[in-house]
Amino acid sequence: MIPIASIYTLYFLRSAIIRLAVITVMSFIFSFVVTVIVHGRRVDIFAATTLQLGLEVSNFRASLESYRRNDETQSNQYQLEARL
Numbered sequence: 001m002i003p004i005a006s007i008y009t010l011y012f013l014r015s016a017i018i019r020l021a022v023i024t025v026m027s028f029i030f031s032f033v034v035t036v037i038v039h040g041r042r043v044d045i046f047a048a049t050t051l052q053l054g055l056e057v058s059n060f061r062a063s064l065e066s067y068r069r070n071d072e073t074q075s076n077q078y079q080l081e082a083r084l
Contacts, residue, residue, distance in 0.1 A: 023056045
C-alpha cells in the first residue's frame, strides 16, 4: 500500500525537489514498516526497500521526461501561435 500511495502522491507533484523529498520520506516509512511489522531480516529489509526505491526513482525519471516533452510542445505551440 505504501508504494502505491507514494506513486499516487508523486503523480500530482511537479517540483523535482519536493518529489525527491517525498521519495525519501516514503522510503523511510516503508523501511520502518517492514522492520517493525514484518520483523524481516536486515537483508530482506534492504532488498525490499531498494526495490521500492528503484520503482519510485524510475517513475520520477519518466515523469520528468514527460514534463519536459509537454513543456517543449507548449513552447512550440506558443511560438507557432505568435507567428500567426
